[in-house]
Amino acid sequence: MQSVQEGKDAAVSGATLANFTRSQWYQGALEFLSKGWVLLLAAVYGSGYIVVSIYHASLGLNEVSALRPKVTAAGLLFLALVSGRSI
Numbered sequence: 001m002q003s004v005q006e007g008k009d010a011a012v013s014g015a016t017l018a019n020f021t022r023s024q025w026y027q028g029a030l031e032f033l034s035k036g037w038v039l040l041l042a043a044v045y046g047s048g049y050i051v052v053s054i055y056h057a058s059l060g061l062n063e064v065s066a067l068r069p070k071v072t073a074a075g076l077l078f079l080a081l082v083s084g085r086s087i
Contacts, residue, residue, distance in 0.1 A: 043075075043079065044072060044075035044076055044079055045072060045075055046075070047074075047075045047078045047079055048070075048072055048076070048078060049071050049075070051074045051075070051078050052070060
Protein backbone atom coordinates (compact mmCIF):
# COMPACT_ATOMS: atom_id res chain seq x y z
CA MET A 1 0.00 0.00 0.00
CA GLN A 2 2.78 2.41 0.76
CA SER A 3 4.35 2.06 -2.67
CA VAL A 4 1.03 2.98 -4.34
CA GLN A 5 0.77 6.10 -2.18
CA GLU A 6 4.39 7.02 -2.91
CA GLY A 7 3.66 6.63 -6.64
CA LYS A 8 0.69 8.97 -6.35
CA ASP A 9 2.78 11.51 -4.43
CA ALA A 10 5.48 11.37 -7.10
CA ALA A 11 2.88 11.87 -9.84
CA VAL A 12 1.44 14.88 -8.03
CA SER A 13 4.87 16.45 -7.48
CA GLY A 14 5.70 15.85 -11.17
CA ALA A 15 2.46 17.53 -12.19
CA THR A 16 3.21 20.58 -10.05
CA LEU A 17 6.65 20.89 -11.60
CA ALA A 18 5.13 20.66 -15.07
CA ASN A 19 2.68 23.43 -14.20
CA PHE A 20 5.49 25.69 -13.01
CA THR A 21 5.42 28.40 -15.66
CA ARG A 22 8.20 30.59 -16.90
CA SER A 23 6.68 33.74 -15.37
CA GLN A 24 6.56 32.03 -11.97
CA TRP A 25 10.23 31.12 -12.37
CA TYR A 26 11.09 34.73 -13.28
CA GLN A 27 9.09 36.00 -10.32
CA GLY A 28 10.91 33.65 -7.95
CA ALA A 29 14.30 34.56 -9.39
CA LEU A 30 13.55 38.28 -9.16
CA GLU A 31 12.45 37.93 -5.55
CA PHE A 32 15.62 35.98 -4.71
CA LEU A 33 17.88 38.54 -6.40
CA SER A 34 16.17 41.52 -4.79
CA LYS A 35 16.55 40.00 -1.33
CA GLY A 36 20.21 39.31 -2.10
CA TRP A 37 20.82 42.90 -3.13
CA VAL A 38 19.15 44.22 0.00
CA LEU A 39 21.33 41.99 2.17
CA LEU A 40 24.46 43.04 0.28
CA LEU A 41 23.67 46.73 0.59
CA ALA A 42 22.90 46.32 4.29
CA ALA A 43 26.25 44.58 4.79
CA VAL A 44 28.10 47.33 2.89
CA TYR A 45 26.39 50.12 4.78
CA GLY A 46 26.63 48.42 8.18
CA SER A 47 30.32 47.63 7.87
CA GLY A 48 31.05 51.14 6.60
CA TYR A 49 29.16 52.70 9.48
CA ILE A 50 31.13 50.61 11.97
CA VAL A 51 34.48 51.46 10.33
CA VAL A 52 33.75 55.19 10.20
CA SER A 53 32.39 55.20 13.77
CA ILE A 54 35.50 53.45 15.09
CA TYR A 55 37.73 55.90 13.22
CA HIS A 56 35.83 58.90 14.58
CA ALA A 57 35.98 57.45 18.09
CA SER A 58 39.77 57.10 17.80
CA LEU A 59 39.93 60.82 17.01
CA GLY A 60 37.64 61.68 19.92
CA LEU A 61 34.74 62.76 17.71
CA ASN A 62 31.18 61.95 18.70
CA GLU A 63 29.71 62.63 15.30
CA VAL A 64 26.75 60.44 14.39
CA SER A 65 25.76 61.04 10.80
CA ALA A 66 23.98 58.07 9.36
CA LEU A 67 23.51 59.03 5.71
CA ARG A 68 26.90 59.99 4.35
CA PRO A 69 28.58 58.83 1.15
CA LYS A 70 31.85 58.10 2.96
CA VAL A 71 30.06 55.44 5.04
CA THR A 72 29.13 53.56 1.87
CA ALA A 73 32.59 54.06 0.38
CA ALA A 74 34.23 52.80 3.57
CA GLY A 75 31.92 49.78 3.56
CA LEU A 76 32.71 48.93 -0.06
CA LEU A 77 36.45 49.25 0.56
CA PHE A 78 36.27 47.22 3.76
CA LEU A 79 34.31 44.38 2.17
CA ALA A 80 36.56 44.40 -0.90
CA LEU A 81 39.66 44.11 1.28
CA VAL A 82 38.15 41.46 3.51
CA SER A 83 36.94 39.36 0.61
CA GLY A 84 40.41 39.42 -0.96
CA ARG A 85 39.30 40.83 -4.29
CA SER A 86 40.92 43.85 -5.85
CA ILE A 87 38.86 46.81 -6.98
